[in-house]
Amino acid sequence: MAHDNALEALVEGLRRLPGVGVKSASRMAYHLLQHDRPGAQLLAQALEQAATRIRHCARCHTFTEGEVCATCLDPRRDATRLCVVETPADQAAVERTGAYKGLYFVLMGKLSPLDGIGPRDIGLATLFERATDGQVQEVILATNFTAEGEATAHVIGEALRARGLKVTRLARGVPAGSELEYVDLGTIAHALVDRR
Amino acid sequence: MAHDNALEALVEGLRRLPGVGVKSASRMAYHLLQHDRPGAQLLAQALEQAATRIRHCARCHTFTEGEVCATCLDPRRDATRLCVVETPADQAAVERTGAYKGLYFVLMGKLSPLDGIGPRDIGLATLFERATDGQVQEVILATNFTAEGEATAHVIGEALRARGLKVTRLARGVPAGSELEYVDLGTIAHALVDRR
Ligand SMILES: [Zn+2]
Ligand SMILES: [Zn+2]
Numbered sequence: 001m002a003h004d005n006a007l008e009a010l011v012e013g014l015r016r017l018p019g020v021g022v023k024s025a026s027r028m029a030y031h032l033l034q035h036d037r038p039g040a041q042l043l044a045q046a047l048e049q050a051a052t053r054i055r056h057c058a059r060c061h062t063f064t065e066g067e068v069c070a071t072c073l074d075p076r077r078d079a080t081r082l083c084v085v086e087t088p089a090d091q092a093a094v095e096r097t098g099a100y101k102g103l104y105f106v107l108m109g110k111l112s113p114l115d116g117i118g119p120r121d122i123g124l125a126t127l128f129e130r131a132t133d134g135q136v137q138e139v140i141l142a143t144n145f146t147a148e149g150e151a152t153a154h155v156i157g158e159a160l161r162a163r164g165l166k167v168t169r170l171a172r173g174v175p176a177g178s179e180l181e182y183v184d185l186g187t188i189a190h191a192l193v194d195r196r
Numbered sequence: 197m198a199h200d201n202a203l204e205a206l207v208e209g210l211r212r213l214p215g216v217g218v219k220s221a222s223r224m225a226y227h228l229l230q231h232d233r234p235g236a237q238l239l240a241q242a243l244e245q246a247a248t249r250i251r252h253c254a255r256c257h258t259f260t261e262g263e264v265c266a267t268c269l270d271p272r273r274d275a276t277r278l279c280v281v282e283t284p285a286d287q288a289a290v291e292r293t294g295a296y297k298g299l300y301f302v303l304m305g306k307l308s309p310l311d312g313i314g315p316r317d318i319g320l321a322t323l324f325e326r327a328t329d330g331q332v333q334e335v336i337l338a339t340n341f342t343a344e345g346e347a348t349a350h351v352i353g354e355a356l357r358a359r360g361l362k363v364t365r366l367a368r369g370v371p372a373g374s375e376l377e378y379v380d381l382g383t384i385a386h387a388l389v390d391r392r
Binding site for chain 1: 201202206230232238284377
């Protein structure tokens, strides 16, 4: 008797993706098997390579294949400014404005005591070390304007000011309660100019 | 200068999944890389194995790893009845009712002249051969109650009746315009009993 384990394994595997339930996973599996097997193999290779090759930039913590990411290595960036964001998606949102030429630190998360995510989980010690390298003159806090993002900005701001650094926050041009990734470019650009 | 090609390749790969745009793909990629690398590798293996191992059952056309699927090989199934469905998801919906003990033929599609999908694309010649094996006494048409599903049922019904077979259609208990996969079990069970 034959078993369709490869199909079940595929549906289970697809359910590991965020926001994908069993019905969506089945639809995805059928689509790939019936209409796009090259796509399935391409995705398999991309997953394998990403999972094994991608690590965190030693300077800014964002995803990179090298020891240090392209942005951190770019000599045209202004090394006196450091923008702190929660995720690479937020970093990409700031980059798309074209209004910022400094460097970044990507927290890869936010402080969230209720979920048990503390300072250690988002690499605050590394951030404090990075920010006090002697080159950085201003740290721009660009965490989301949610309760957790604000709390994260507050904790980081207090700690860095105590170390004598100038700390600014994106201006309130960004609507409260929203996530940077979904904010229009103009609003982010404006908030950068008006940072306080 | 380092490039983040593995990340871009992963986002591109995830976009091959139906219903996944660039924002969703980015979120999925970040989630896997940050929180679930084992999941990424598990999904990679599942995709690779499914894409290479899964083929179509020689008797019913559904997905299987063997030459013939477990359902077609099951001696307890009633070989005098053949239920024609559009997809494996529809077959699964009929199976879940527990009201059907016969065999299946899975079209893996439906007639759709506007999309250029004709009788050859959904294996109608194979179905006609399968249905006239001498054992099948009744063919139950369980294509969806959409315009295309109805047209597909009509074409198959005409051809099989011309070959002297008894052909029935799921009763109208299934709401018109809906897809089997999303219909409640009771409705499908009722429609099976009332088939005409
Ligand atoms: Zn970096
Ligand atoms: Zn079969």
